[in-house]
Amino acid sequence: MSREDVCIGAKLNTGITYLQDYRIYGKNKYYKSFDYVKKLPFKFYKKSTKVFDNTGLIYMTYNCRRISPDAVEYYHKLSKCNKTYLAVPYKLQAYNSIDGVVQIEVPIDDFFNKFDIYIYTPVNVKFDCSPRLVTECFMQGKKVIKELNYYDVGLETRYNDCINNLESLNLTENDNILALLDS
Numbered sequence: 001m002s003r004e005d006v007c008i009g010a011k012l013n014t015g016i017t018y019l020q021d022y023r024i025y026g027k028n029k030y031y032k033s034f035d036y037v038k039k040l041p042f043k044f045y046k047k048s049t050k051v052f053d054n055t056g057l058i059y060m061t062y063n064c065r066r067i068s069p070d071a072v073e074y075y076h077k078l079s080k081c082n083k084t085y086l087a088v089p090y091k092l093q094a095y096n097s098i099d100g101v102v103q104i105e106v107p108i109d110d111f112f113n114k115f116d117i118y119i120y121t122p123v124n125v126k127f128d129c130s131p132r133l134v135t136e137c138f139m140q141g142k143k144v145i146k147e148l149n150y151y152d153v154g155l156e157t158r159y160n161d162c163i164n165n166l167e168s169l170n171l172t173e174n175d176n177i178l179a180l181l182d183s
Contacts, residue, residue, distance in 0.1 A: 041171040
């Protein structure tokens with residue numbers, strides 16, 4: 001038995017089972033894993049009630065989702081939104097003078113009643129393993145705009161799930177994860 005086999009065997013016997021979407025990650029050969037699509041409990045979300053007139057939202061953190069003021073302006077113009085909210089952890093002067101863009105700090109009260117178009121922007125590592133906000137926006141009836149200069153398997157997988165079978169992303173009392181937790 002090689003050293004690699006011993007290490008892999010030790011990893012397989014850790015008692016940890018990873019839940020991962022094999023369409024995104026492939027089957028994990030080093031750890032015990034279960035093919036599972038991440039879901040959200042739709043019934044616990046407050047439904048958006050406001051009618052909008054072409055209002056966008058860009059969600060930006062200052063670590064993995066930071067884009068330049070020029071990029072914010074580009075995405076705002078690309079969206080053709082009348083106004084775009086730039087959701088940020090704290091306001092920065094560099095983003096104040098972008099025509100049509102208004103910074104708002106998170107957390108945001110009544111979040112889904114602020115916009116009708118989510119403008120998805122790139123992530124620094126070019127891989128968004130589980131773009132939860134995309135699913136939430138579809139669930140709320142929001143339009144999602146995405147234009148990236150790279151292919152993101154996580155984003156594309158979740159986006160296609162939303163387009164083709166949004167209900168498959170709804171966590172219900174009958175979900176197969178419950179059987180896993182009982183075993």
